Amino acid sequence: MGAQRPFSDLLPDLIGFAPELVGEIVDGIRAAIPDYDRPRGGPYDEVIRSGVERNVLGFVAWLADPEQPLDQRNELCRKLGALEAMEGRPLAVLQSAYRIGAQLGWSRIWDLLAGRELSAAAVSALADALFGYMDDAAELSRAGYEQVRREEDAKRDAARLLLLRDLVRRRGADCAALAALHPAAGWAAPDQVTLVALPANAPVVRPLLDPDLLLDLHAPEPYLLVPGPLTGPRRSMLEAALAGGRAAAGLTVPPARAADSLRWARRVLALVADGILDDGTLTSCEDHLVSAWLLADGPLMDEIARRRLAFLTREGEKRRQWLADTLRAWLRTRGPAGRMSEDLGVHVQTVRYRMRVLEEILQEELTDPDNRFATETALRTSWLRGRPGRTGGGTTTAGSSGLDSL
Incomplete structure (x- = not known):
C-alpha cells in the first residue's frame, strides 16, 4: 500500500486534526465497548489512549512517507493483543475497537474531502490505505493475542499433566489439595472421577474432547480422566474423539481412588485386546465387573x-x-x-x-x-x-467352552 501524490495537500490538515481525532476515537470506543469504559486518567485508560494515538499519528506519518518503518506501531499492536489475552477477554472485543477507530477516522477524512477535487480513484485509494493500515494493526494484535494464548495453554496443559500424574500415583491423595498445588491447571476438583485407558498411539481427536478432561496421551499406556461419571453425553464425546479406536473405562470413584479406576480400565482394555470383551469403541468396566474379576489373575x-x-x-x-x-x-x-x-x-x-x-x-x-x-x-x-467371536490368542471354535487348555 503506497501513498498517492494527490494526498500530499491533505497532510497538513490531517496532522492538524489528528490530536482531536484521537480523543474522538477514544470516546467512541469507551461508549461502544463497556470493557474499555474505565476511569479516565487510570492506567487502563492510558493504554487505550496510547494505542489509538500511536495508530492515528502512525497512519498520518506513513502517508507522508510510506517507506518509513512501523516497528513501534507493530510492537504496540502486538502488546495490545497480548494484554487482551492476559485480561481474559475475547479477541473480538479489541477487533471491534479497531473497526470503530477506522470508521471514525474515515468519517473525519470524508468531511475533509468535501469541496476538494479528488478523483474517485484517489478517494478509493485513500480509503484502501486507511482500512488496510488498520487491518494490519488488527492482525498484529491477533498475533500477540494468539502467542499469549498458546503460552497459557502450554502452561495449563503442563500443570494439568502434573496434576493428573499426581492423582494416579498418590493413592488416597486429597484432590482439592493437589489442584491447589497446580493453580495454573485451572481445574476444579470434582467429587468423582472416571479413568479411561487407551492403547498406545491411540488416534485421539483432541478438539472433540471436553475441555475439563485431564490427559496423558504420551505415556507408554495413555489414559485420560473424566470428571464425574461416564454419562451418555460423555460417552458420545469420547466415542467421537476416539475416531473408531478402542478404549476402556474404569469405575467411577472418588478422586483419591483414581489409581484403582485406571488399573481396572487397563485390565478391561487388555481383555478387549485379547478379544475376550468387545463393546465397540468404548468398553466400560461397569458392564463387565465379574468378567474382569475372574480374569484378573x-x-x-x-x-x-x-x-x-x-x-x-x-x-x-x-x-x-x-x-x-x-x-x-x-x-x-x-x-x-x-x-x-x-x-x-x-x-x-x-x-x-x-x-x-x-x-x-x-x-x-x-x-x-x-x-x-x-x-x-x-x-x-x-x-x-x-467364547465365540474371540479374536485374540487361544481362539476356539463356536460352541467351545475354552476347555482345551485344561
Missing part, C-alpha cells in the same frame, strides 16, 4: 480350573464338552431338568442322564457351597476365554 485362575475341572480331562472331547455345558447350566440356573433342556437345546431325558453322570463323578462336590462356587468360577472363566 490368569495363572491363578488356570490353577483353580485345573483343580476344579480335572475330572473333565479324563473324558473324550465330545463328552467333555457336553458335561461342561450341562454343569454350567445347572450351576447357573439350579433349575429343573425342563428349564435346563430349554437352555441347552436338548431333550429333558438327555439332561437327566447327563446330571446322573455328573452326580456319579462329583458326588458331594455338587452339594458343598464352596466347591460349587469354585467350580462355577472355573467354568465361567474357561467360557470367557474361549
Whole structure:
C-alpha cells in the first residue's frame, strides 16, 4: 500500500486534526465497548489512549512517507493483543475497537474531502490505505493475542499433566489439595472421577474432547480422566474423539481412588485386546465387573480350573464338552431338568442322564457351597476365554467352552 501524490495537500490538515481525532476515537470506543469504559486518567485508560494515538499519528506519518518503518506501531499492536489475552477477554472485543477507530477516522477524512477535487480513484485509494493500515494493526494484535494464548495453554496443559500424574500415583491423595498445588491447571476438583485407558498411539481427536478432561496421551499406556461419571453425553464425546479406536473405562470413584479406576480400565482394555470383551469403541468396566474379576489373575485362575475341572480331562472331547455345558447350566440356573433342556437345546431325558453322570463323578462336590462356587468360577472363566467371536490368542471354535487348555 503506497501513498498517492494527490494526498500530499491533505497532510497538513490531517496532522492538524489528528490530536482531536484521537480523543474522538477514544470516546467512541469507551461508549461502544463497556470493557474499555474505565476511569479516565487510570492506567487502563492510558493504554487505550496510547494505542489509538500511536495508530492515528502512525497512519498520518506513513502517508507522508510510506517507506518509513512501523516497528513501534507493530510492537504496540502486538502488546495490545497480548494484554487482551492476559485480561481474559475475547479477541473480538479489541477487533471491534479497531473497526470503530477506522470508521471514525474515515468519517473525519470524508468531511475533509468535501469541496476538494479528488478523483474517485484517489478517494478509493485513500480509503484502501486507511482500512488496510488498520487491518494490519488488527492482525498484529491477533498475533500477540494468539502467542499469549498458546503460552497459557502450554502452561495449563503442563500443570494439568502434573496434576493428573499426581492423582494416579498418590493413592488416597486429597484432590482439592493437589489442584491447589497446580493453580495454573485451572481445574476444579470434582467429587468423582472416571479413568479411561487407551492403547498406545491411540488416534485421539483432541478438539472433540471436553475441555475439563485431564490427559496423558504420551505415556507408554495413555489414559485420560473424566470428571464425574461416564454419562451418555460423555460417552458420545469420547466415542467421537476416539475416531473408531478402542478404549476402556474404569469405575467411577472418588478422586483419591483414581489409581484403582485406571488399573481396572487397563485390565478391561487388555481383555478387549485379547478379544475376550468387545463393546465397540468404548468398553466400560461397569458392564463387565465379574468378567474382569475372574480374569484378573490368569495363572491363578488356570490353577483353580485345573483343580476344579480335572475330572473333565479324563473324558473324550465330545463328552467333555457336553458335561461342561450341562454343569454350567445347572450351576447357573439350579433349575429343573425342563428349564435346563430349554437352555441347552436338548431333550429333558438327555439332561437327566447327563446330571446322573455328573452326580456319579462329583458326588458331594455338587452339594458343598464352596466347591460349587469354585467350580462355577472355573467354568465361567474357561467360557470367557474361549467364547465365540474371540479374536485374540487361544481362539476356539463356536460352541467351545475354552476347555482345551485344561
